[in-house]
Amino acid sequence: MTEKNFSADVRRHSFKPANIEDESAQYAGLDKEKGVLEARRVGEEMKIVENAPAGSLIFIGGATEAARTVSTAELYGEGLEQANKDKADVLVLTREKIKSISRDAGGYKKAIEEIAKIVNDNRDKKIVVDFPMFINELSFGRHWGFFEKKSKSYFNYLMKKYDFDEDKAFAEWVETGGLTDEEGLQGPDPDQVADEYLRGLEKLEQFARKYAKNRPITIGAVGHRWELDAFIVKLATGRVSSENFKKICDNKLTAENEGVRLEIKNGEVRIFYRGKDYTRKLKQDAEKKS
Numbered sequence: 001m002t003e004k005n006f007s008a009d010v011r012r013h014s015f016k017p018a019n020i021e022d023e024s025a026q027y028a029g030l031d032k033e034k035g036v037l038e039a040r041r042v043g044e045e046m047k048i049v050e051n052a053p054a055g056s057l058i059f060i061g062g063a064t065e066a067a068r069t070v071s072t073a074e075l076y077g078e079g080l081e082q083a084n085k086d087k088a089d090v091l092v093l094t095r096e097k098i099k100s101i102s103r104d105a106g107g108y109k110k111a112i113e114e115i116a117k118i119v120n121d122n123r124d125k126k127i128v129v130d131f132p133m134f135i136n137e138l139s140f141g142r143h144w145g146f147f148e149k150k151s152k153s154y155f156n157y158l159m160k161k162y163d164f165d166e167d168k169a170f171a172e173w174v175e176t177g178g179l180t181d182e183e184g185l186q187g188p189d190p191d192q193v194a195d196e197y198l199r200g201l202e203k204l205e206q207f208a209r210k211y212a213k214n215r216p217i218t219i220g221a222v223g224h225r226w227e228l229d230a231f232i233v234k235l236a237t238g239r240v241s242s243e244n245f246k247k248i249c250d251n252k253l254t255a256e257n258e259g260v261r262l263e264i265k266n267g268e269v270r271i272f273y274r275g276k277d278y279t280r281k282l283k284q285d286a287e288k289k290s
Helices: 034-045 067-083 094-104 108-120 153-163 166-176 191-212 227-237 240-251 283-289
Strands: 007-013 057-063 089-091 126-134 218-221 257-266 268-273 275-280
Touching: 007 094, 007 227, 034 067, 057 067, 057 191, 067 126, 067 218, 089 094, 089 108, 094 108, 094 126, 108 126, 108 191, 108 283, 126 218, 126 275, 153 166, 166 227, 166 240, 166 257, 191 218, 191 227, 218 257, 227 240, 227 275
Parallel strands: 007 218, 057 126, 057 218, 089 126
Antiparallel strands: 007 257, 257 268, 268 275
16 A cells, blocks of 8 residues: 555546436536536535645546546536635636646647646645546446456346345445356456555556645545445455445445545545544555565
């Protein structure tokens, strides 16, 4: 695990459309009413700015290959802009503003330089940079083999076995470590998925720190349930299991827009989830592997 110092807010995406005609034209992958409104509302109510130390860079930079994660992150930024519009010590660069900077600069490479200048010229402010990117370690499709069609049958097997009750299907996944007595069916290892999630956040922190040296960093990311829940259980307990899923999550997977806040400092992680907080030394994970 990591000994880098940063904070993070990681959430599940907003509501998907039930039918294709219900999909938002502007925010791909989301229900045009509930999905959009709820994500923007959550953005307005998020405490990611308030929780960040003075002078922080808040980089909402993580998403998956699914458009609904990018759209959700974009709406969080819009909500944060609305909530902080009257605060002189907060500057929010929404995804739309960054697109505009990119057009004016002649591409994203030059836009990054412009954004870095804005960040470093406003060291007295908390700055939100809302530009979600695909992070391989957060990928739902890659973890489940959807791209290669290797493990999709395993996922479908679990869903059908429990009549599409995802909470029960998830509990079996973490209890068996992705193994079944069905020949040829194997899913990803829950602990490895959780570890990859943290590595994805580390990559975002490293990217942000290149352009905002000597500033506190808070990372924002949007992903999917199952991987996110495995990540939460692993952070809080050190091991993904059905017992720990019950202990931490009460056997209930994350709802839309729900997530976890974490602070990593000097090899220790503090997790804030569903009104409770947990503190654990990350070096315990390395000791368990040795």
